[in-house]
Amino acid sequence: MKFFVRSAVLSRIRSSLNLKRLILFLAISATIVTFLNSFYSSYHVQKQQLKVQALKNNSAYAAKLVSVADSALRLAQQQLAFSADVIAENFADPHKVAHEAKRLRLQTNSFNSTVVVDKDAFILTASPASLQITGEQLNSVGAKQALEYKKPIISEPYISIANNLVIFISHPLFTEDNQYLGYVGGTMYLKEPSILSDILQQHFHQDGSYLYVIDKNQRLLYHPDKQRIGEQVFGNAVIEAVLKGNRGTQEIVTDDNVILLAGYAPLQVAPWGIVTERSLTSTLAPLDGLMIKVLLYTAPIGLATVIFIWVLARLIARPLQQLADTAKTLELPSTPADLKRVRSWYFESSALRLAMLKGVGVLQNQIGLLKHEAQTDPLTELNNRRSLEIHLKQLTEHHCKFSVLAIDIDHFKHVNDQFGHDIGDTVLQSLAAIIMSVIRESDFAARTGGEEFIIISPNVIASQAFQLAERLRIKVANTVIEPVGYINISIGIAGWPMAELTVEDVLKRADQALYEAKKTGRNRCVLEQTYGEAATH
Numbered sequence: 001m002k003f004f005v006r007s008a009v010l011s012r013i014r015s016s017l018n019l020k021r022l023i024l025f026l027a028i029s030a031t032i033v034t035f036l037n038s039f040y041s042s043y044h045v046q047k048q049q050l051k052v053q054a055l056k057n058n059s060a061y062a063a064k065l066v067s068v069a070d071s072a073l074r075l076a077q078q079q080l081a082f083s084a085d086v087i088a089e090n091f092a093d094p095h096k097v098a099h100e101a102k103r104l105r106l107q108t109n110s111f112n113s114t115v116v117v118d119k120d121a122f123i124l125t126a127s128p129a130s131l132q133i134t135g136e137q138l139n140s141v142g143a144k145q146a147l148e149y150k151k152p153i154i155s156e157p158y159i160s161i162a163n164n165l166v167i168f169i170s171h172p173l174f175t176e177d178n179q180y181l182g183y184v185g186g187t188m189y190l191k192e193p194s195i196l197s198d199i200l201q202q203h204f205h206q207d208g209s210y211l212y213v214i215d216k217n218q219r220l221l222y223h224p225d226k227q228r229i230g231e232q233v234f235g236n237a238v239i240e241a242v243l244k245g246n247r248g249t250q251e252i253v254t255d256d257n258v259i260l261l262a263g264y265a266p267l268q269v270a271p272w273g274i275v276t277e278r279s280l281t282s283t284l285a286p287l288d289g290l291m292i293k294v295l296l297y298t299a300p301i302g303l304a305t306v307i308f309i310w311v312l313a314r315l316i317a318r319p320l321q322q323l324a325d326t327a328k329t330l331e332l333p334s335t336p337a338d339l340k341r342v343r344s345w346y347f348e349s350s351a352l353r354l355a356m357l358k359g360v361g362v363l364q365n366q367i368g369l370l371k372h373e374a375q376t377d378p379l380t381e382l383n384n385r386r387s388l389e390i391h392l393k394q395l396t397e398h399h400c401k402f403s404v405l406a407i408d409i410d411h412f413k414h415v416n417d418q419f420g421h422d423i424g425d426t427v428l429q430s431l432a433a434i435i436m437s438v439i440r441e442s443d444f445a446a447r448t449g450g451e452e453f454i455i456i457s458p459n460v461i462a463s464q465a466f467q468l469a470e471r472l473r474i475k476v477a478n479t480v481i482e483p484v485g486y487i488n489i490s491i492g493i494a495g496w497p498m499a500e501l502t503v504e505d506v507l508k509r510a511d512q513a514l515y516e517a518k519k520t521g522r523n524r525c526v527l528e529q530t531y532g533e534a535a536t537h
């Protein structure tokens with residue numbers, strides 16, 4: 001049962017698989033695979049390129065910001081150095097010192113506040129005055145470092161006495177004879193607008209990237225999220241790399257599993273580093289739109305390709321289908337003409353058509369020969385009984401009236417006895433030749449037995465059939481057949497349709513008329529009585 005179900009399924013699949021479908025399947029699947037492959041490769045390559053480009057951009061961006069920040073800090077240091085000279089010269093004049101401190105703060109936006117401090121850490125003047133810290137002793141980290149090192153410094157970030165997170169940049173004050181007087185310093189507020197935040201915010205990207213500045217203690221000096229400024233960040237590979245003084249790029253994964261593409265560069269003026277980062281997702285976001293565009297642009301071409309393949313598959317399959325259809329009726333006489341009409345436009349189909357044409361030629365020749373052999377009497381080359389039956393069937397089917405002449409050689413036994421069987425055969429052949437010379441093209445002659453012949457003469461009336469029989473009988477009687485000499489024949493004549501008789505009955509009636517001819521003296525023609533009567537009426 002299972003076997004039958006399986007073979008039924010297989011045969012259904014086989015019948016639905018034709019060449020056109022196979023070509024279509026093959027070509028369309030190849031097209032789709034190629035398209036998907038190139039789509040995927042292009043996506044992959046573009047993704048890689050975007051990543052590499054984003055990393056490069058971030059690195060270049062970090063380096064650029066480092067250079068700007070370095071310049072700003074150097075400018076601030078130069079301004080302090082200039083003011084330090086002015087203040088040292090006028091150290092004894094508190095008014096001039098205060099004026100210079102104010103000028104220093106106001107001339108550029110380098111500092112949020114400025115102070116002049118003596119060597120005992122007391123504030124001589126501070127700008128803006130609103131800070132109200134003049135006269136106080138300054139013990140901040142930056143102040144201590146300035147007094148300790150007595151050279152230009154940029155401090156680590158710390159909380160100022162005015163409660164701001166700041167960095168402090170200072171320059172020592174020396175007299176002309178190198179006496180240390182104290183220092184002049186400026187603060188930059190990290191959480192308030194300052195030259196640092198101005199520079200970094202100016203460069204802030206709008207494309208999902210951001211940057212931060214980190215000091216050597218891994219503390220954030222700048223971050224777009226102000227809340228995080230001052231926070232220490234540990235365990236970050238990029239921060240560790242930039243604080244070692246390296247410049248470069250890195251792909252990192254955050255605790256929230258966000259992939260970040262980072263570029264980083266260290267400052268030269270201070271032990272800080274700038275890191276720019278962009279998430280992989282926002283970097284690749286334009287790619288989705290791009291790939292949709294690629295899809296939209298390639299869709300019409302893809303559709304055109306499928307249509308082209310479909311048309312081509314039809315064109316390839318058509319001659320083979322036509323050849324296969326013609327192969328079902330190879331025996332028909334119209335087949336060679338049908339084969340010639342098949343448009344075999346490519347080599348294989350043309351070769352197949354040629355082979356089929358040759359095959360059909362051979363086959364039809366064979367069929368012709370076999371048919372001829374099956375329907376011909378080998379001795380006389382006349383039709384045989386089988387051929388007679390087919391011919392009669394065709395005539396009756398087409399309601400074509402006809403006469404039947406049943407012919408028999410008189411005393412043929414004597415011929416055989418006297419001259420031998422072979423000479424008897426020659427006589428039979430000679431009689432066949434005489435019959436063929438007498439009948440019309442539309443008449444039909446057959447040898448139906450030993451020395452019995454039948455002529456079917458269509459569309460004649462009984463009298464015409466009788467005349468034909470007489471003509472034949474006389475010609476035979478007057479023809480010398482060597483070495484036998486003269487022979488005679490007797491003929492019985494009937495016809496169809498006749499008194500509602502079947503064809504077999506009509507043949508019998510012709511035989512009976514022949515018998516009558518024999519009985520009444522031979523060498524004569526006898527018209528079957530009913531047939532003859534019909535003719536006279």
Ligand SMILES: Nc1nc2c(ncn2[C@@H]2O[C@H](COP(=O)(O)OP(=O)(O)OP(=O)(O)O)[C@@H](O)[C@H]2O)c(=O)[nH]1
Binds near residue numbers: 421
């Ligand atoms: N040579 C030859 N003789 C054949 C062939 N077929 C039949 N005969 C002979 O034809 C003869 C027919 O003889 P009969 O039927 O007695 O008739 P007949 O001698 O012709 O006498 P009637 O027909 O009465 O005039 C026989 O001797 C057969 O052997 C054949 O194919 N070749």
